[in-house]
Amino acid sequence: MPDLSQQKQPPARQASTGSASPYTINNLDAAIAHLEQVIRFDCTMPVFGQGYWRARVHQACLTPGITPAQLRRLQQLLAMLTAS
Numbered sequence: 001m002p003d004l005s006q007q008k009q010p011p012a013r014q015a016s017t018g019s020a021s022p023y024t025i026n027n028l029d030a031a032i033a034h035l036e037q038v039i040r041f042d043c044t045m046p047v048f049g050q051g052y053w054r055a056r057v058h059q060a061c062l063t064p065g066i067t068p069a070q071l072r073r074l075q076q077l078l079a080m081l082t083a084s
Contacts, residue, residue, distance in 0.1 A: 025065040032060065032073050039077055043084040050081050057081070 023031050039053050057077050063070075 021059055021062040021064070023060055023063040025063065025067075028060065028063050028066065028070055032070060032077075035060065035077055036073070039080060043080065050084070054078065054081055 035053070035056060039057075042048060042053060057074050060066075061071065061074050
């Protein structure tokens, strides 16, 4: 599993898609909770696929001001995607 805390992150930009993070520190917890729910569901009955969810999680990792606890939750989601 990649250690996202050690990666250099461009400010609010995602290298692979070029899109800015739609999240802020104020709504990131709700976004992570949503991702936790839908990824668990999608792992049992695929709708969008792992690539889509992986991009969403990486995008959330680019949120300015992300806390270590939020980053751990996102890393757990990446691990879940990798395991399925």
